[in-house]
Each structure stands twice: as structure tokens, then as C-alpha cells.
Amino acid sequence: MTAPTADVVRSGILKRRTGLLILAALLAGTDLGLKAWAQEALPGAPIEGGPLDLRLAFNSGVAFSFGADAPAWTVIGVTGLITTAVAVALWRTAPAASRPWGIALAAILGGAVANLIDRAPDGQVTDYLHTGWWPTFNLADVFIVCGGLLIVALSWRTDRQEAA
Template identity: 35%
Template sequence: MPKTSGNTQSSSDTVETKPAYATATPGLSKRPRLIANGPRALMWYLLSLLVIGLDQWTKWIANTKLNFHEPVPVIEPILNWTLAYNYGAAFSFLADQGGWQKWFFAGLSLAMSVFLVVYLTRAPRQAKLLNVGLALILGGAIGNLIDRVRIGKVIDFIHVHYADVWHYPIFNIADIAICVGVAIVVIDMLFLEGKRNAKYQA
């Protein structure tokens, strides 16, 4: 009778080890997490500072080189430089009040600026377009806030019109930054936020 080696195992004793990934359930792999900007929000604050600097520089030029409400044609018949002062909000809202609106809108701008500074530190690092929009709004809000606190009114000088038929309210660089920033944030909310939340864990 043939002998068998003492270390021979039967087929029933053999255990086949499968790689861990072979038993993983599809769809349950861990998604990467959304990471808050934290200290990296500094790069977005620098964008806000760029907006503030450009806004204040162009306002200084307008206020020192232009005469009040005397249009200087730039691109006929659609663009003038026209110095104007706004004592109210956008489109001169509440501009004809007794002066209290200066502090009301200054306080509103300050509150918005503080909120945006905090929100930028907590916004997802992956949401670059959202961060750009928030930084533009922050820069524009602070740019107009400086005017309200320093001289009690906002300096405007960009005058878009069509001949003498149609005139858009005169505005400034800070207003452009705010409008573009709001548009970017809305685009992010409508088209990108859902995709981002599906790709990353909160």
C-alpha cells in the first residue's frame, strides 16, 4: 500500500484566499470628501484685494480728472466716462434720503463682507468657480464700502448708453465685480453644485 507524505493536505482542507477587492460591492467604494478652503482661502482674498485696488484706482482717476456730470466720449455712441455720485444703493435706490442711508448701506456692506470672508474659508476647495464668484462679490462690496465710509457716497463713472435714446445707470468697477460674481454663484448653484455633491462626500 503506497504511503502518503505526512504534510499532504486533502482538497477539502485547502482554503483559497481571494483578493479583498474581489468581494467589494460595486457602487459602495468610498468617494473623496469635499475639503474646505481653510487657510487656502487666502488666494481668493488676494483676488478680492485685486478688485478693491482696481476699483479704488479707477475711482480716484475719475474723481480727479472728470468734471461732475460732464460726459467724456470713449466709444461713440455707446460708452462715456461720466462722473456721478450715488448716495443710495444700486440704481440710486434711497439716494434722496436725509443721510441715514449712508450708515445703513455701510452696515449692510460690512455685514455682507464679514459673511463672505467666513464663507470663503468654509467653501469647498474643489468649487473653484464658486470661490471666484464669492471673491468678486467680496471685493466689490468692500470697494463700495470704502467710498461710503470715506466720503459718504459711491463714485460712479462708467456710462453705457445708446446715443440720447437709452441710458443705463452709471456704475463702477465694484458694481461690475458684484454682478459678475453673483452670476457666477448662480451658475454654480444651478449647474455645478449637484454634480459636485454627487462626486464628493460632504
């Protein structure tokens, strides 16, 4: 069996990076589409859904309204830097990372990009998922949290495997 050529390896790396960036873009687009829908359909008319309602809200801060009193440009700048760091991490780790690790980073990146794009015009993020016992949130937040939890789980599993 012959070793793959450098061009084949580069092509595979580019495909993997491109695939993860496309996944991030699809996740961001899904959330942005739902935010646009929520802004049209939900003002003054929340939809009761039992454990999860659809209710329009806006958040000028980040998680749990942290930083809501900060100037919008500060929140946008900091979240932009963090989003850039996640994009760089995805780009750099994509060639060697496991598929779940790449998917986790793509989920975080997609959610972060969606919230950053939504925040840019007016300094607020559109939220539309409401439980009644948790602050109102959006699908981008779900992507970020699930991606983060997957990274923690994968890190824990990797640490245990290395210890064994």
C-alpha cells in the same frame, strides 16, 4: 500612495483662502484706483467712448440708488454686514469649493469692499461708467454682478448634475 498629512492639508487650505483674499484685494484696489482717477480726471470733462462713456457721478444709495434717502450710517452698516457675510462665506467654503465658486465669491467680496471703502468717508460711492441707457456704475459693481451671475450659473449646473 500615502494620504496627505494634516499639516499639508492645512497648508493647502490656507493657501487657497489667502489666494482668494488676495484676488479680492486686487479687484478692490483696481476699482479704488479707477475711482481716484475718475475723481481727478472726469469732473466737468466726461470722456465719450461710444457705447460706454466715462462720466463722474456719485450714489448715496446702493443698486439703482435704492436707499439714497436713508442715513449714510445705515447704508454703511448694512453693506458692512453683507460684506462681512460674503467674507465669512468665502473663508468657510474655500477649502471645499470649486475654483470658479471661489473666484465668484472673491469678485463679490472685492467689489463690496471697494464700494464700502469708497462710501465710508462721505456716504457716497463714486461711479464712472455710463452707457446712456443704464444708471452710471463702477467696476466694483461689475465685479459684484459678474460674481453673482457666476454663482447662479454654478448653482444651476450643480443642481442639474445632482438631479442626473
